[in-house]
Amino acid sequence: MSVAGKHILLIISGGIAAYKAITLIRLIQKGGGTVQAILTEGARHFVSPLTISTLCGRPALSELFDLTREAQIGHIELSRSADLVVVAPATANILARMANGLADDLATTCLLATITPVLAAPAMNVRMWEAPATRRNIETLRRDGIGFVGPDEGDMACGEYGAGRMAEPEGILGAIEDHFARGAGPRPLAGKTIIVTSGPTREPIDPVRYVSNASSGRQGTAIAEALARQGAHVRFITGPAEFAAPQGCDIIPVQTAVEMEAAVKAALPAHAAIFTAAVADWRVAHPANAKLKKDAAATAPDLEFTANPDILAGVAQLPQGERPELVIGFAAETGNLETHARNKLARKGCDWLLANDVSPGSGVFGGTDTRILFLDGEKVSDWGPQTKREVADRLVQHLANHFAGGA
Ligand code: CTP
Numbered sequence: 001m002s003v004a005g006k007h008i009l010l011i012i013s014g015g016i017a018a019y020k021a022i023t024l025i026r027l028i029q030k031g032g033g034t035v036q037a038i039l040t041e042g043a044r045h046f047v048s049p050l051t052i053s054t055l056c057g058r059p060a061l062s063e064l065f066d067l068t069r070e071a072q073i074g075h076i077e078l079s080r081s082a083d084l085v086v087v088a089p090a091t092a093n094i095l096a097r098m099a100n101g102l103a104d105d106l107a108t109t110c111l112l113a114t115i116t117p118v119l120a121a122p123a124m125n126v127r128m129w130e131a132p133a134t135r136r137n138i139e140t141l142r143r144d145g146i147g148f149v150g151p152d153e154g155d156m157a158c159g160e161y162g163a164g165r166m167a168e169p170e171g172i173l174g175a176i177e178d179h180f181a182r183g184a185g186p187r188p189l190a191g192k193t194i195i196v197t198s199g200p201t202r203e204p205i206d207p208v209r210y211v212s213n214a215s216s217g218r219q220g221t222a223i224a225e226a227l228a229r230q231g232a233h234v235r236f237i238t239g240p241a242e243f244a245a246p247q248g249c250d251i252i253p254v255q256t257a258v259e260m261e262a263a264v265k266a267a268l269p270a271h272a273a274i275f276t277a278a279v280a281d282w283r284v285a286h287p288a289n290a291k292l293k294k295d296a297a298a299t300a301p302d303l304e305f306t307a308n309p310d311i312l313a314g315v316a317q318l319p320q321g322e323r324p325e326l327v328i329g330f331a332a333e334t335g336n337l338e339t340h341a342r343n344k345l346a347r348k349g350c351d352w353l354l355a356n357d358v359s360p361g362s363g364v365f366g367g368t369d370t371r372i373l374f375l376d377g378e379k380v381s382d383w384g385p386q387t388k389r390e391v392a393d394r395l396v397q398h399l400a401n402h403f404a405g406g407a
Contacts, residue, residue, distance in 0.1 A: 003176055004032030009082035009116070011107045012052070014042015016157040017089035017123040017166035021047065024088060024169040025055050031173065036082065038062065040094065040107045061106055075106060079114035084179060087111070089123035089166045092134050098146070099137035119147040119179060121172050126162025138250075142233055149175035153245045153253065163251045171247050178229055187231025188400035193270045194232045195324070196224045196249075197277035197311065199241030201257045205303065206288035215278035216366040217241025219330075222392035223274055224249045230396055235267040239277060242366075257283060257308035264311055272326040272399060275312040275350075278365075283308050316349035326402060328395075331355035332365075337373055338380060345375050352376050354395065 008028055012021045025035050037052045037060040044062065052060040061078070079085060087094060087107075094107065098120075103109040111118065120141070128134060129151060142148070150167030167175070198220020202210045221243045224236045228248035236249040237260055245251040252267065254260045257279045264273070282305040292301055316327040329350040333340045334357065341355035353375040358364045364371075372383040372391055376398075383394065 002031050003028050003173070003180065006033045006083040006176075006180060007081065008033055008035050008176070009079060009085045009110065009114075010035050010037045011040070011085065011087045011094075011111070012037060012043040012047065013040045013087065013089055013091045013094040013107065014044075014046060015089040015091045015123045015166070016046060018043050018046035020166060020169050021088055022051065022055060024086075024172055025052070027169055027173045028176070029055075031177075036061075036078070038078075038107050038110060040105060042091070042093070063106060075109050076113045079110035080116060082114075082116050084176060085111065085114055085116050085118045086121070086172070086176065087118065088121035088172055090120040092122075092124045092128045092131075092137075095120065095122060095134065095137050095141065099140040099144075117145070117147065117179065119149060119172075119175060121149050121167050121175075122151045122164070123166030124151070124164045125156060125158050126160055126164040129162070129164040147175070147179065147248070149247050153251060163245065163253070167247060175247060182229075187229075188404060189227060189396070190231035192232045192272065192403060193235065194227050194399075195235045195237065195264060195267045195270045195273040196220055196227070197237045197260060197264065197273075197275050197279075198224070199239035199243075200278050201239045201260055201280045201308075202255045203257065203280045203283035203308075204255075204287040205284050206290065206292045208291050211280060211282075211284065212240075213278050213280065214365045215239075215241070217243045218366070218368070219370070219388045219391065220274075220276035221246045222389045223276060223395060226389075226392040226396040227399075230400055235270065237263045237267060237277075256280075257311065261309045261311045261314065264315060268315075268322065268324070270324045271403070272328065273315050273324045274328045274395075275315075276330050277311075278332065279308060279311060281308055282306065310348070312350060313348045316351075326351050326399065328352045328354070332358040334359045341373055341375055342380075352398075354391070 012018050028035050035056045037056050039060050039062050049060045097108045098111050103112045149172050152165045153163045154165045199217035200213045200215040202212045204210045224234045224246035227234045234249035237252045252263045254263050285304040285306040312329045327350040331341050331344045337355050337357050345353040355373040356370045371385045374381045
């Protein structure tokens, strides 16, 4: 589904990412949509109303008490005549005002008055994104039905690194298209909180060296995005992966298995938990505080390993009431796939298991394709060769059926 024929009310608030709104407007127009822009007072410092008006082919609005405008259409009509309201960038400040129902300028008045769906693309410094107040506001807004796209993780304009960068305009357009593709009906996983672990873990040897594995995070990212598209609230707990963080999810970055376990515990309660992470089974028992130096004889250090917690087994074996209704594991094997998978399902105590053969030459680790053997209690089905995206969609369909009472 495209944006052709759709009218978007674009609210631009005052962050450095405001310049990306220009590309977003162009992309919507290229897709056949129209844009009416509202700039907050802060946004006017970052982009000129004249640029935005010229691009949109209609005046960019700012003032609540623009009487001529009020006489013509009024802010109520302005917000309701759109097919979708998009807030991009959505600063910590406008999110806080939205969460608290403030209506102290044209942008927030329209947001409070609208009965049109709203999609926000947060953009802020990583500390602001992680601040408890912002977390609370995001939770409130999610419950109020506000959709989110991003933020991404990466270098920030302020020189820091982390989650808080606004999603790229292409990603925001994708989320807008997804919104229209879903139509007005409720999404099957709306109201469900789902934890997804993803990527490798990194176990330090010393401050500059670590033990890890070749997991790219591709499968976990695809699952998280597919869940979010179906309306789930996704808590995505990821080791250092190659992939950009999935759109529309809470991103919780971790390094080690111990950190991943703590993050999973903190993310509970949840309706389901999906463990795609390739967790290191062992960690170095005593990582050095300073870089290990070669001695004169250049003898290799004796590394002592200790077992990491089995995060999946820990959650699967939680008492009823604390345990998510569905606990789903993955199995990476290099032979005897079905036997190992059956044993793993029983040993870990999970409900479903997706097993794949990651033998050298299979190209599964880090690749785009895989072949899943799906275990659901006693039943085993071979899903055949598929892309990891197709696996994600199929798994999410199973979840939706389960929660709808059909699986
Ligand atoms: N897993 C986990 N914590 C660990 C190890 C694995 O949560 N410490 C999860 C993985 O995310 C995956 C499943 O358990 O969903 C199986 O992982 P896999 O590496 O295939 O199995 P292992 O537990 O390592 O068992 P084995 O070494 O026997 O293959």
